Every structure is written in structure tokens, then in C-alpha cells.
Amino acid sequence: MKMNDLLGINPVLLALIATLFTWAVTALGSGMVFFFKSINKKILNSMLGFAAGVMIAASFWSLLKPAIEMAEQQGKIAWIPAIIGFLAGGAFLLLVDKLLPHIHIGLAVDKAEGIKTSWQRSVLLVLAITLHNIPEGLAVGVAFGALSHNPDAGVLTGAIALAIGIALQNFPEGAAVSIPLRREGFSRLKAFNYGQLSGIVEPVAGVIGAYLVLHITPLLPYALSFAAGAMIFVVVEELIPESQSGNESDLSSIGALLGFATMMLLDVALG
Numbered sequence: 001m002k003m004n005d006l007l008g009i010n011p012v013l014l015a016l017i018a019t020l021f022t023w024a025v026t027a028l029g030s031g032m033v034f035f036f037k038s039i040n041k042k043i044l045n046s047m048l049g050f051a052a053g054v055m056i057a058a059s060f061w062s063l064l065k066p067a068i069e070m071a072e073q074q075g076k077i078a079w080i081p082a083i084i085g086f087l088a089g090g091a092f093l094l095l096v097d098k099l100l101p102h103i104h105i106g107l108a109v110d111k112a113e114g115i116k117t118s119w120q121r122s123v124l125l126v127l128a129i130t131l132h133n134i135p136e137g138l139a140v141g142v143a144f145g146a147l148s149h150n151p152d153a154g155v156l157t158g159a160i161a162l163a164i165g166i167a168l169q170n171f172p173e174g175a176a177v178s179i180p181l182r183r184e185g186f187s188r189l190k191a192f193n194y195g196q197l198s199g200i201v202e203p204v205a206g207v208i209g210a211y212l213v214l215h216i217t218p219l220l221p222y223a224l225s226f227a228a229g230a231m232i233f234v235v236v237e238e239l240i241p242e243s244q245s246g247n248e249s250d251l252s253s254i255g256a257l258l259g260f261a262t263m264m265l266l267d268v269a270l271g
Contacts, residue, residue, distance in 0.1 A: 015144040018163040019206030025167040029174025030195025047172030048243035049252030053259025061267040067224035085225025102128035129198035135230030137202030141209025161270040
């Protein structure tokens with residue numbers, strides 16, 4: 001299928017297809033539980049660092065930079081939508097973080113965040129990764145939704161690059177759920193199901209993001225920046241602290257650099 005053929009497809013449908021792909025990669029990562037019962041802490045930290053690097057790069061190259069450019073094209077003061085949307089996205093994830101019960105990898109149940117609940121540790125762990133996936137799905141959806149206002153091959157390739165980058169960092173996130181659950185005594189199949197379920201929110205968020213952008217043109221710079229702010233919040237609040245746990249923080253830092261470089265390459269080369 002040629003690029004022009006893709007431009008003729010409804011952006012919401014493209015967003016759905018792209019986020020189903022990113023969800024599938026989450027499931028692929030979760031499938032590592034069928035081959036491994038545990039994961040080396042150094043490897044896990046490196047993978048989480050890589051995921052953080054991808055998200056940081058995507059926040060700028062695929063979201064904030066286009067948001068500023070679009071605001072300029074709309075005759076707005078370029079930095080206003082970027083700052084408002086960015087801070088609103090972070091505030092939204094902060095609210096979700098405070099309300100949604102979840103627990104970080106490697107912590108006991110009494111360290112759970114959000115509203116107090118009697119839910120099992122496995123559910124809380126899945127919800128933690130699900131929290132990561134909300135802004136990721138939203139970002140992909142908004143990127144494809146932008147095609148409704150600018151059906152350009154460059155916009156499409158940029159959205160595709162973002163989806164590929166998000167998919168790459170979803171792989172370790174899927175493994176980060178399923179393998180610890182297996183180590184705690186879950187069957188391989190049950191651990192896999194929990195892992196892949198953590199990514200189910202991405203298609204939902206993606207479709208919502210694309211649909212909103214499709215119907216509210218002036219919203220686009222704000223929506224792109226909103227997704228960027230939400231992603232940066234996840235990186236700072238969740239991924240970086242988790243990747244820096246243990247005595248091998250250098251590996252997570254190297255992973256972050258590689259993740260950033262990979263996403264930058266994808267966005268610049270394809271976009």
C-alpha cells in the first residue's frame with residue numbers, strides 16, 4: 001500500500017490500527033514469560049531506561065515541535081498552546097496517579113499509590129503499567145488525528161514513526177508486568193494475560209485522541225502538547241525512578257540515551 005492510499009483512510013481508523021499494533025507489541029513483550037521465569041535486574045533497568053528515552057524524544061520531536069509549528073501556522077503565539085497543553089497533560093496524569101490504585105515494580109502492597117484498596121498486588125502492578133499507556137495511546141491518536149487538518153505525507157510518516165517508537169518501548173513494559181508475576185507464582189498464561197491487558201488502554205486512548213482532534217481544529221496544538229506533558233510526567237514519576245533502582249543506574253542511563261537516539265532517528269528519518 002502506497003503512502004497516498006493511507007492518506008485516504010479515516011485518521012481515526014489509522015489511529016486505531018496503529019494503537020492496536022502498539023498493544024500487540026506489549027503482548028509480544030508479555031509473551032517473554034513463556035521463555036523466562038525471571039529477568040535480570042540489570043536488563044530490566046536498561047529496558048526501562050530505553051523506554052524513558054523513547055518517550056522523552058517522542059514528547060519533543062513528535063509532539064511539542066509539531067504543536068509549536070501548528071500554532072504558528074494558526075497565527076497564535078507559538079509557545080502559549082505548547083505550555084498550556086504541556087502543563088495540562090502533566091496535571092491530568094498527576095490527578096490519575098493520585099486516584100488510580102497502582103504499585104511500582106518491585107514494591108510491596110503497602111507501598112501502593114492512589115486510593116486505598118484491597119485489590120491484589122497483580123492488579124495494582126498492571127494498573128501501574130496501564131497508567132504509562134494512557135498518554136502513549138493518546139499521543140499516537142493525536143498524531144494521526146492531525147492528518148484531518150493536514151493530510152500530508154510528512155505528517156503521516158511522523159505519526160508512523162511515533163507509533164513505531166511507542167511500540168519499541170512497549171515491549172519491555174509488557175515483560176516488566178508478566179515476568180514479575182510469573183516469579184510470584186502465577187501461571188505463564190495468567191501472567192501473560194495480565195501483561196498484555198496493561199496495553200489495552202492504548203487503542204481506547206488513541207481513538208479518543210484522534211476523534212477529538214478530528215472535530216476541533218484549534219485544539220490540535222494543545223492536544224499534541226497535552227500528550228507530551230502526560231508522557232513526560234510518566235517518565236519522571238514512573239520510568240526513571242524504576243530504572244534507577246539497584247546498583248547499576250549507569251545501565252539505565254545508557255538505555256535512556258539509546259532510546260532517545262532511536263526515537264530521534266525514527267522521527268527525523270521518517271518524518
